[in-house]
Amino acid sequence: MxxxxxxxxxxxxxxxxxxxxxxxxxxxxxxxxxxxxxxxxxxxxxxxxxxxxxxxxxxxxxxxxxxxxxxxxxxxxxxxxxxxxxxxxxxxxxxxxxxxxxxxxxxxxxxxxxxVVVRAETTEVVVRLDKKIYNIGKDLTTSGATVSDALNNVPSVTVDVEGAISLRGNENVRILINGKPSAIAGFGSTDALRQLPADAIDRVEVITSPSARYDAEGTAGILNIILKKEKTLGLNGSFTANYGVPLSSGFTGNINLRTDKFNIFNTTGVRYNNSPGNAFFENRYFSPSVANPLVIEDRDYNRLRKGFNTNLGIEYFINDKSSITASGFYRLGDNETETVNTTNEFNSQNNLALTRLRTENEGEEDDSYQFSLNYINRFNEDGHELKIDAQYENDKEIEKSLIEERNTFPSTVILPSEDITSIETETELLLQADYVLPLGENAQFEAGIRGNYEESITDYELLEEDGTSGVFVRNSDLSNVFTYNENVNAVYSQYGNKFGQFSFLLGLRLENTQLKGKVEANTANNPIEANLNFDKNYTGLFPTVNLIYELGERENVTLGYNRRINRPRGFFINPFPSRSSEANVFQGNPNLDPAYASAFDLGYLRRWDKLTLTASIYYQHETDAFERIQEDTGEVTSNGIPIIRTIPINLSTNQRYGFEAGMLYNPLKWLRLNGSFNFFKFVTDGFFNEVDYGAENTSWFARFSSKISLPAKIDWQTNAFYRGPSNNAQTESEGILSLNLAFSKDIMDDNGTLAFNVSDLLNSRKRISTTTTDTFISENEFQWRERQFTLSFTYRFNQKKQRDRGRRDDGNGGDDEGEGFEGKP
Structure with a gap:
């Protein structure tokens, strides 16, 4: 080679x-x-x-x-x-x-x-050696929306109805904020992205072949969300207010003050949303011992979301070559969710035998803060520089649930209630240093060191009512304190050079990972088995190769290779089951090991005056891949219904093949078209409990967006997305179609913008799937959020609509974070 x-x-x-x-x-x-x-x-x-x-x-x-x-x-x-x-x-x-x-x-x-007018209209996508950069600030359909909604409009990215984010159909994607893991994105969960306004985003970097500078987490790749920070001298900013039906309201302000010596920036937002959803489950059991073999569950979700978030920072320019940036982020959430689960059980003659009503009222308080410090010293104008970062984060989430249950047919029977309290505290410390040294005219050497230390403590207590007396007793079998630690230490170096039309970037990263889990639930009468505790240590080398060849001024070919790791998160490891449903539960697996993947990506880019075309062919081979399976636990509910468990496991191999293409076309000044298509195939091999879970899944997704500039400064945008049917060893999922519509009009001498958008116009964004095993067949339908109508108003002062005056490092891990040496496509 x-x-x-x-x-x-x-x-x-x-x-x-x-x-x-x-x-x-x-x-x-x-x-x-x-x-x-x-x-x-x-x-x-x-x-x-x-x-x-x-x-x-x-x-x-x-x-x-x-x-x-x-x-x-x-x-x-x-x-x-x-x-x-x-x-x-x-x-x-x-x-x-x-x-x-x-x-x-x-x-x-x-x-x-x-x-100043919109310059970024001509630079919708920028291709680097290891990433594609999408400016989503002009997406009208994200007005009043969340970061999670905005990501669903980025090529190569999909967000399912439960908020899980996938890159090229693979959920093992790493989410970074300004180039770093962050409490803003959530620890091991993407729920926080549903609580942040999309107006805070400047752009999204889709990194399918990460260089060695990035940590090796995420076998699918990395999504790096860059937040806005104005660079214009003086005081400037913007304010956005929105109101929607079903109830969705919020206010976001961005303000920036910059002088020759410092830059102060702040983004603050508040929200108050009521998001209804629904689900349907139909389970049919094959065992003749089950008295009521057909069980149908109807669930209605009513979610009230109240929140506040703010990000405040100051960048001080020590001199013309160095600066230091300090910033703090704070998020406060107060959420309430009511889940009403109506269960109908039918006997073998399909006659209704029992109706049960289960109501769960859950309150959730979320308190997160993050402090970060960044120092950068540019030794000269040739790119010779040193960056040092420190970041500390803390997130505390308190969930309290009261589950009440009663039979309503054939007679009314009050059943014992459950009172659940879960307190989860997560902390993370990040220390990092990166050094860049240019070598001659086109070459560059880079090296760095990084330490990332996370701890998650989940204190779970289940109180069960003694009959219907109103007296609650602690269930020591399920109550527990679970502590999970993930410590990652890494060093890396990479070297890049350019010879004529050929550029390359070669890197090697060494990472040591320690995963520790400890369960504390011992009582005098019920000692927890010691095998629930674990202490694992892994050391691995992660090479990266990124090549680019310029066929012409507007045409290039790229080739990337990288090795990645997927570490199990605390939610996947916690061995205690969920309680939202009596017969359908999710349970973590403390025996999960990290998965490793090697990935290849061959890309092509061609630009014409009005058209930009990108295409990629990719392949990934993953070992010990995670897979969620459903199985009969062998246990039954108090009414004799088998309890079905969903659990993540390590399967032996997972191979992924795919092709994607994207098109940006501006045929006329008033018309802009944007489309992408992604086709992929998964081949999984593996056994668990002597059951073969091998499967092949061929699927695809496509999106199309059109933006039309009408008279009277009115813009009209339509976004369409379709994800084709898919399957794994047990489950077949139907395709999902989603259509968003938006209009905007500039007012107040272009300082203000009114926008109206409809999310999921056809109310069709539902996950419909069927799971088949030897003992049961389960059909279900889930809709996280119903069709949404939103009206928003944005006012800008001392800045024009969507002004983009170029890129540079923002001193906060922003514009060139993680880029290192770049080819010049």
Whole structure:
């Protein structure tokens, strides 16, 4: 492999050199930065103008503010421009050989700020060596929506009806905020993303072939959510208020104050939502010993969500090369959920034998905070820099549930109630340092160290009523304290270089993982078995290879390889079952081991004036893959109904093949089209309890979006999504169709925007599936949230609608976090 790589590098270098000599052109290079801060300006333009005033050629700057332009020898005026900055010129420059121009500094043009328009319309997707970057700030359908809703509009990403996020059909995806694990996204759960406003997002990075800088967690890849932070001097910001039916209300404010020495930024939001949902289960048992073999459950969910969140930070510019950023995040949630479960049991003659009503009232208080500190020192303008990060997070969640149950047919019988209290406390400490050293003109070396230390303590207490006396007694068999620790220490290094049209980034990461679990539920009469406790240690090497070859100025091919790990989260390991249903429970598996995957990705990008096309072919081989199975526990309810358990297990192998394609097309100034298609096949092999769970699943999903600019400053957007049928060893799921519609109108001299959107216009976003085993068949339907209508208003001050004046590191793990060396596609 090394021989082939070396040969390819020599070939590309020889080809580029020969081509240059044939054309007899010369190369002009340079860099453009922001005046006063020396931050590189991405997408700034460089134009070469001849003595007659004609633009002969030009180019744009890359992520590092650098440009490379081929021209014929001669005399030119070089013009440097960037939107909302003053234009600079170098006049009457004679070029006879390859030349590197002095770094040019562009100053903000305060007089032109009010004339800034949407620049990002022409840069919907940016392709790097290891990621695709999507600017979703212009998505009208996310107005008044949550981060979880917004992710469902990103190509390659799907969010199911329960909020589980998948990348290319694989749920083992790592969620980062500004390049780091964060309480903002939740610890091992995506529920927190349903509580944050989509208006806080700047863009989403889809990282299917992560470089060695990123931790190796997530076999599917990484979704890095970059939050907004304004970069314009002075005071500016925006406010958004929304109201929806069913009840959905919220207010979000973004405010920023920047001077030459510091930048203060804050995003604060409040919400008050009532989200109804429903579910249906039909279980038919084959055993003749079951008196009532047909059990039908109807569930209605009524969820009241009240919350507050704020993110406050300050970046202090120590000098023109270094800065320090301190930020704090706080989230407060107060949620109430009522679940009404009506169960009808039918005998072997299909006659109604029993009706039972089970009501669960759950209250949840969520209190999270996070503190982070970032230091960056840019030793020079060539990318030589050091970053140091420290982050501490704490999340406390208190859930209290009262479950009441009674038979309503053939007679009314009050059954004992259950009183459940679950207190979950999670803490995480992150320490990280990254060092980048440029080596010559195109090469770069990077190294770093990282420690991530998490602890989760779940204190679960179940009180059962003694008959119907109103006296509750602790159930020591199920009450417990479960402590779970995950400690990960890592070091990495990577090296990148560019030879003509060929770029590469090679990396290696070493990670040591310690997983510890401890159950404390011992009583004098009921000692918990010691095998529920565990202490596991894993050390692994995780290589990454990312290659890119430029077929032309607007066309390239990429190839990526990486090895990843999927660590079981606390929810998957906690051995005590859920209590929402008497006969259908979820139970964690403390014997779960991490899964490992090797993945390959071959990508293609082609840009035309109005059309951008991306395509990828990918393959992944995963060992000890997680799979949720359903099985009969052998236990029955008080009424003799078998208890069915859903449990995650390690299966031997899981192979995934897939193809995806995306299209961005702007045929007219008033029409923008966006579509993507993803086809994949899973092949699973494995046994559990002498049952073969091997299966093949072929499925696909597609999305399409159109945005039309109407007269009177009205925009109309339609988003359609369809996920095809899928299956595993036990369950077949039907396809899901979802359609969103949105309109917006700019008012108040473009400082304000009114928006109206309909989420799930057809009310069709439901999961419908059938599970078949040797002992039962289960059909179910689940709808997390019903069709939603939302009206929102946004007001901006000292900024125009969706202004995007370029990218740079935001000092908070933002714009270039995790990028390292980049090819120049």
């Amino acid at each position: 090394k021989i082939y790589l070396a040969a390819l590098c020599v070939f590309c270098l020889t080809f580029a050199t020969a081509q240059r000599q044939e054309d007899k052109d010369i190369t002009i290079k340079g860099k453009i930065v922001e005046d006063g801060t020396n931050y590189p300006l991405e997408y700034a333009t460089v134009a070469f103008i001849d003595t007659e005033g004609n633009i002969v050629t030009g180019g744009i700057t890359d992520l590092n503010g650098e440009y490379t332009v081929m021209i014929s020898p001669g005399v030119y005026t070089v013009q440097f421009e960037f939107i909302s900055y003053k234009t600079e010129r170098l006049t009457n420059q004679r070029f006879t050989k390859d030349t590197t121009l002095p770094t040019v500094s562009l100053a903000l043009d305060s007089e032109s700020l009010d004339e």
